[in-house]
Amino acid sequence: MILLSRQAARRLLLPIALYCAAQAGSCAAPQRVLLLMSGGASAPWSLRLGETLRGEVLRTHAHAELHLEVLQQPASAGAMPPRWLTDKYAGQAYAAVVPLTADQLPVALALRDRLWPAATVVAPDLDRAMLAGLASAPRVTGLLKHDPVARNLELMFALAPATRHIAIVSAGLDRDPIRRNWRAALEPWLRRATLIDLGGLAPEELARRLRDLPPATALYFAAPNTGHSSAVMTPYDALRGLAPQTRMPIFIDAATLLGTGAVGGWVHSPAAFARDIASQLNRLLAGVSPGRIGFEPHSAPRLQFDWRALQRAGLAGAPLPPGSELLFRPPGLWEAYRGTVLATALVLAIQSALIGALLLERRRRKSAEQRARQHLGELARLDRMGAVGALSAALAHEINQPLGAILSNAETAEVLLELPAPPYHELREIVAAIRDDNARAAAVLVRLRAWIADAAGQQQRLALNPLLRDVARILRVEVRMRGTELRLQLGDTVPDVVADGVQIQQVAVNLVLNALDALQQVAPAQRRVTIRSTRNAAGGADVCVIDSGPGLSGVAAERLFEPFFSTKPDGLGVGLSISRSILERHGGTLQAEQPAGAGALFRFSLPCAMEQSP
Secondary structure, three states: OOOOOHHHHHHHHHHHHHHHHHHHHHOOOOOEEEEEEOOOOOOHHHHHHHHHHHHHHHHHOOOOEEEEEEOOOOOOOOOOOOHHHHHHHOOOOOOEEEEOOHHHHHHHHHHHHHHOOOOEEEEEEEOHHHHHHOOOOOOEEEEEOOOOHHHHHHHHHHHOOOOOEEEEEEOOOOOOOOOOOHHHHHHHHOOOOEEEEOOOOOHHHHHHHHHOOOOOEEEEEEOOOEEEOOEEEOHHHHHHHHHHHOOOOEEOOEHHHOOOOOOEEEEEOHHHHHHHHHHHHHHHHOOOOHHHHOEEEOOOOEEEEEHHHHHHOOOOOOOOOOOOEEEOOOOOHHHHOHHHHHHHHHHHHHHHHHHHHHHHHHHHHHHHHHHHHHHHHHHHHHHHHHHHHHOHHHHHHHHHHHHHHHHHHHHHHHHHHOOOOOOHHHHHHHHHHHHHHHHHHHHHHHHHHHHHOOOOOOOEEEOHHHHHHHHHHHHHHHHHHOOOEEEEEEOOOOOOEEEOHHHHHHHHHHHHHHHHHHHHHOOHHHOEEEEEEEEOOOOOEEEEEEEOOOOOOOOOHHHHHOOOOOOOOOOOOOHHHHHHHHHHHOOOEEEEEOOOOOOEEEEEEEOEOOOOOO
8 A cells, every 4th residue: 555645645636626627617518699680591691790700709718609599570679589489498598699680689688588687688780769778778788880871872972963863672661670761861862863662572573673764863772681482582692683684873781792783882791790799799708797898889881892883884983982992893904913014124124224235335336436437537648648758759750740841831932922023823832831731730739639638438439440540640650760560450340339539549559559669679670560450259349459579478468457567667557457447448358469470469349339220
């Protein structure tokens, strides 16, 4: 036998006692709530209300039980509950009774007083008249509902001010258990519109009446469950079937009817209705006395509209009141394709930045090309001035010849004038010769000035053969002074080109002067320079300057065109480089070749000019 000390026994028994007390608490009778409903338990409103109410209560009181009793017949004030009902719930205990509709409040009070005097009646569907009647009732709490009828009638005329008829579909203007103030709410508006009461009609008759509604009619749909053949039609099903029968705007006050074809209005939500009831039940089940809870207002209705129904009723352009919620509107481009829009915007931004960078680079390149052309033009002008210096002796000879002839003719004329009978006929010939010599000298100077002048950029259609003859004429004296023979072999089929004649002439002069320099190393009898023009295989023009000198002297052909490279001791090495740049600007080429035998060949090519349309 194991013996425990008194202290050890106390330590062992204390947790066991606490566990048993906790188990006893959890096994206590659950708190029960009885919900009374007047029918339509399967309607969307009732289903959503019951689901939300159960969830809200059980979230706070997990062991609570909610029982539902559907009573088909409403009870009058002071009436006794039916016997079957008292027999059904006799012997059971309920903490609260909730008549979900106002017509079940008398039954709830009577049942509570007879079976559960300690229970509380929570009345969630009270208006001010009913609230005044409950002032002396014990253990009663409740919720004062908002009546949306007056607000929806005001909204009806705000959205459709041309309304001349108000059609009402209800349980009856004088017997509606939910909206008990139809007459009072309609009274101010019946001065502007006539009333069309469509309450209590069978669905088929109601559909026919809706099709025949006069223009400028607005419909307020507040029908309860209606009998249709052997089935009960809920308001949701009824409105969904009736809405297509008319294009008049249909206003509602229940959120569960949105999406059936009604435009909307001030609507009550079953979820908000249930949360208000659950708030009072949770406090009662937590032990708060009914007196401290009292009567409270329901949550305010919400202003909700169906975008599709507004379009269909022609109210799409009507200004909605502030705070309105627009439902079922197709999502816009931003809502539907936000990711795609962002990606597209990003791509466009990157593309725009890239295009901007390319445009900036293109502008910089154009500017650099313009500066390069300016520099090239300046170098070309300097090169021509250098060529003029090289040709100075020849030019002096060109000018001295006519000047000497002029002097000789002038002296002859003086001698003839001393004669007793001057021969005027000969004197006229002498004066004409003086005029011709003067014109020849002036032509030399004009040609020299035009050649030196900076005329770059003046491209025009020109024939190469006359240009090459001018080159030969300019260099004629220089060639003769250097003891060289200059030959022209100009083809008859050389096409015209589009070019700046001065610059092309400069290229030809440079090539011939280079050839003359190269021929200083050979015997005078072997000095020959040939200028040849032909049509090339591509249809363009080829001009070759061929000399009988020592050739390229082992220098790579391409290196001859590098800036500041020269095979001459006193050369700057810019002539060939400038010549190639000039030709490339004209779309042409310049190449050096080593022909078979002796000498060198420089060939430049230019594209032919496009034929002009007649």
